[in-house]
Amino acid sequence: xxxxxxxxxxxxxxxxxxxxxxxxxxxxxxxxxxxxxxxxxxxxxxxxxxxxxxxxxxxxxxxxxxxxxxxxxxxxxxxxxxxxxxxxxxxxxxxxxxxxxxxxxxxxxxxxx
Amino acid sequence: xxxxxxxxxxxxxxxxxxxxxxxxxxxxxxxxxxxxxxxxxxxxxxxxxxxxxxxxxxxxxxxxxxxxxxxxxxxxxxxxxxxxxxxxxxxxxxxxxxxxxxxxxxxxxxxxx
Numbered sequence: 001x002x003x004x005x006x007x008x009x010x011x012x013x014x015x016x017x018x019x020x021x022x023x024x025x026x027x028x029x030x031x032x033x034x035x036x037x038x039x040x041x042x043x044x045x046x047x048x049x050x051x052x053x054x055x056x057x058x059x060x061x062x063x064x065x066x067x068x069x070x071x072x073x074x075x076x077x078x079x080x081x082x083x084x085x086x087x088x089x090x091x092x093x094x095x096x097x098x099x100x101x102x103x104x105x106x107x108x109x110x111x112x113x
Numbered sequence: 114x115x116x117x118x119x120x121x122x123x124x125x126x127x128x129x130x131x132x133x134x135x136x137x138x139x140x141x142x143x144x145x146x147x148x149x150x151x152x153x154x155x156x157x158x159x160x161x162x163x164x165x166x167x168x169x170x171x172x173x174x175x176x177x178x179x180x181x182x183x184x185x186x187x188x189x190x191x192x193x194x195x196x197x198x199x200x201x202x203x204x205x206x207x208x209x210x211x212x213x214x215x216x217x218x219x220x221x222x223x224x225x226x
Contacts (some may be wrong), residue, residue, distance in 0.1 A: 004156075090154065100212065101162055
């Protein structure tokens with residue numbers, strides 16, 4: 001497994017502002033993923049962030065809204081830009097350590113007011 | 114189009130009895146299945162997984178069964194404990210280069226003392 005730390009754990013944000021979420025892993029991993037869980041919903045993949053390449057976004061998610069950085073094999077950031085109340089969600093960083101198992105961080109709970 | 118479905122939004126079980134959580138999928142290309150447990154405002158915790166080449170995998174109190182012909186999997190928890198009370202998500206993986214997880218909508222398990 002892996003120890004995945006996210007900052008901030010929760011925040012209340014003003015409409016129209018941007019917030020960057022940090023994800024730190026205790027081991028080097030190639031594949032990192034960012035998921036979102038909106039209230040009462042399931043988890044949805046936002047993008048895959050592999051070190052050394054541009055992030056790959058899923059349908060419905062764009063780089064201008066969710067820019068991602070992946071500067072090395074243990075760290076990534078996700079920015080939620082120009083936030084609206086619809087962006088209120090738990091944002092989850094995850095990694096694939098071995099095999100096909102994906103492990104998740106504890107999540108960043110964002111509330112946009 | 115919901116490719117992974119958990120048709121029971123909630124389940125209540127007595128402590129010490131068996132909990133059975135069900136999951137159906139529609140895409141025959143899925144080759145790896147995982148179960149996660151999630152507490153509110155926390156990230157999902159990996160429980161157990163199964164490859165499509167197997168029909169059963171067991172780890173302590175948790176057993177996952179896969180019926181490929183029916184496109185159905187289930188998670189059995191025996192004996193159930195109050196600490197098992199959480200939302201359980203099943204997820205399916207295409208594998209290959211993407212390693213993208215498709216999540217079900219979750220089942221809230223309540224284990225009554």
